Amino acid sequence: MTSQNKVAVIIPLYNAAEFIEKTIRSILDQTFTDFHIYVIDDISTDGSDAIVKKLAVGNKKITYHRMPRQGGCPAPTKNEGVRLATAEYVAFCDHDDWWKAEKLARQVEFLDNHPEIQILGCNVEIVDTDRNKSLGNFWSDPARVNPDTIRQLVLDGPVLASTSCMIARRPYLLEHPFDERLLGSDEYDLSLRAILDDPRQVAILPEVLAYWRWHEGSLSHSKTAAERALQDETLFAAKILARSDLNEAEKSQIKARLRMVTRRAGNAAIDEMRIDEAKIRYQQAAGQGDRTSRIMLILIKNAPALASALAGIKRGYSQTHPVFR
Secondary structure, eight states: OOTTOSEEEEEEESSOTTTHHHHHHHHHTOSOOOEEEEEEESOOSSSHHHHHHHHHTTOTTEEEEEOSSOOSSHHHHHHHHHHHOOSSEEEEOOTTOEEOTTHHHHHHHHHHHOTTOSEEEEEEEEEETTTTEEEEESOSSGGGOSTTTHHHHHHHSOSSOGGGOEESOHHHHHHSOOOTTOSSOHHHHHHHHHHHHOGGGEEEEEEEEEEEEOOTTSGGGSTTHHHHHHHHHHHHHHHHHTOSSOOHHHHHHHHHHHHHHHHHHHHHHHHTTOHHHHHHHHHHHHHTTOHHHHHHHHHHHHOHHHHHHHHHHHHHHHHHSOOOO
């Protein structure tokens, strides 16, 4: 592998033996061929490393790299991949997702023709592989995403998935690395910072070029996802509210999102019968002005079984009906 590669594809890997071969093969099957794959292993224990090493035998497009120590979340593995890569553009693919064959070709063509863009995403189809069905696209109305709206949209939530993300200049990632304090929302943080700095440097292709696997074992769908999300969102809120370029309406957006995420953590806790933890989360959200959390606190006190049932219904629905933008 030489510096002549146009694209470095970074795959953060941790215990994905069931999925990693399909992920890698979807990249090897790209119509655009000037790329190199870096699989950065966060010390997997399920045999994922053996699968990658077997695929790499005789294939100069694949580099397997094992982290010197476990990072425990995707950000350190992504930053390690960026340090190893020498290509002009950098793309990311989660270890359980996969791409359409023309993804790299479309994104490289766009970036070559739009030098002002630093971060480029695409629309993503979310697939429930446990139930073998599509759940829809990340962007149900891609036309909503444009330079005039993207700042407001990103303050409400992520505008691109990690699997869709291509960075136009590797030095940008060296200057703006993924925040390793985050447990799973590193790509959201990266795009959020970039859009707040200059919304014209982030774009999203409207067509579906990648597939996001929605399954019980994924980071975004795990039992601890609500608490991880809350920790990340609390950090986001502190970072964003410290900026001097937000107006009062934008500050209100950030606070409303934090209330929602805090309430979700309470729902997850009570659904798992962690009553004391649920009370803490609902009290936090209620103190921030969340009316639903105030109602849940009353129910916990007077009808705990009903409170648990309602939270379970809500959480069960969200696990099979992801929120689209």
